[in-house]
Amino acid sequence: MRRLLIGDRSFDEDSVDLQTFLPRAYEQKLRPHCQCREPWVPMYIARMDGQYLVKRMPLSGRDHDPACPSYEPPYELSGLGPLIGNAIQIDANGRTALNLDFSMTKRGPRAAPSAPTEPSEPAIRNETKKLSLRAMLHYLWEMGELTVWRSSWTGKRGWGRVRTSLMNAASQMTARGEELSDVLFVPEVFxxxxxxGIAARRAAxxxxAQASRTGPRKLMITVAEVKEFTAARxxxxxxxxxxxFPFMIGEGxxxxxxxxxxxxxxxxxSNEEFHLIVIAxxxxxxxxxxxxxxxxxxxxNENWIPFESVQERLLLERLAALRRKSVKGLRFNLSRDQPLVSVTLPEQRPSPVAMFIVPAAASEDYERALAEMIEARPEMTPWVWRVSEGEMPKLPS
Incomplete structure (x- = not known):
């Protein structure tokens, strides 16, 4: 259980006094501090669905004690590491400025898309100063804590909760001087x-995104679940x-x-339980x-955790049934020929576990980069599944 210091008062996180005090602290913009270790770790108060929650500052998870619920593994183990300080810049108040690698304007109402899909993976791999569209989706998912899972949440995460998490994450971000939440459209559950009421809020x-008579058209960003693709004229x-209504996309x-x-x-x-998420x-x-x-x-997957392969899906399925917190690593701008942590188990004792899945076609360069990644984090216990060697190894006990 966390103990929180807000102003000159200290609270247990499940105390009634804390819930009573949070609305006033939110209005006064007071900064909570987690007392899991010294120096105390700054946090912030978020308002979600009419409730007030104390949340960790972006990318501060590794600053908490490993026994603290707010602890998260080092972001250097995923594709997020190279982007921090470059494409993603975070100020002292937890506000994030994003440097985008895609346009938010378009000239000519009928102009064909200039780059309708992500760049080639080698180009993605080498870019650290800007966020690709895929990396933007991964960052929203990560900051919305949608990469985190516990077995006690089974059946409790639907699109409504996903939407709330994404919009709350976007409320802490800016892009090209605009509030990201002002240009992000995530459909409400119908x-x-x-x-x-839904139609009125959607129109607003x-x-x-409505076309203007003169000048470049402003674009918006949507994150939504695909229902189906169908051919048009x-x-x-x-x-x-x-x-x-559908979104149209040209043949090319x-x-x-x-x-x-x-x-x-x-x-x-391959599976009716899976969801396809689009960002556009x-x-x-x-x-x-x-x-x-x-x-x-x-x-x-069915718990809204991203995965890249059948092997990753199997690992997530095994972990989902266990009473332990798991955190999915995301690729962001990295290409598939670079290693990253698939899942971390931050609450594992005596040390957190970093879980890696090595594809059957992994090159010597891949293996070398993996070894360097593991060596750089000696405080974490590695678990490695080399697909070419057969079945999944035994999970950490």
Missing amino acids: HQEDKE ALAG EGHRITLRHLP AWKRLIARYESELELWR TFGISASGVAAVDEVAMMVV
Whole structure:
């Protein structure tokens, strides 16, 4: 259990006094501090669904004691490490400024997308100063704590909770001088009894994507779950869950999309329990048609945890049934020929565990980079599954 210092008062995190005090502390912009170790670790108060929560500052998880619920493994083990201080800059108040590698404007209402899918993976791999669209999706997922799982959460994480987590994460970010939450559109869960209210809120949220008469069109970003892809007279329609209209994509862009995300689409189609998440920049024409400009995708399991392979999905399935916290590592701008931690077990004793899955086709360079990564974090116990050697090794006891 965490003990928190707010102003000159100290609270146990499950105390009634803390819940009573948090609204006032939020209004007064008081900074909570976790007392798990000295010096005390700064945190912040977030308001979500009418509740007040004390959350850790972005990327401060490794500053907490390993026994603290707020502890997270070092971000250097994932694709996030190279981006910190470059593409992602965090100030003393936990606000994050993002440097984007994709356009948020478009000239000409009918212009074809200039780069409708992610760049080639070698280009992604070498870029540390800007966030690709895929890396933006991964960062929102990470900061929304959607990479974290405990068995006690089974059945309690649906799209409504995912949406709240994403929007709360975006509220702490800016991009090109704008609040990210002002340009991010995540569809609400549809409820028939609130149909008109949802439609009104959706129209207000999408106002920024409407075509203007003069000058470049402003684009917005959507994060949503794909329901289906269907052929159109020209190009394809992307139908998203909880939305009454499709997003259009041109034929050339569609071909590049299915080539770039062949693995994700193959995994998604293999199991009805999986979800395909899309992030896209988009605009709405004067006639009201929504069209994507650039797009990236990832596949997540039934608990909304991202994964890249059948082996990763199997590992997540095994861990999901255990009474221990697991944290999924994400690739961000890294290519698939570079190693990263698949999952970490931060509460494992006597030391946290970093779990790696080495693909069957791993090169000598991959193995060398993996060895260097493991050597650089001696405080963590490595667990390695080399797919070429057969079945999954025994999980840490």
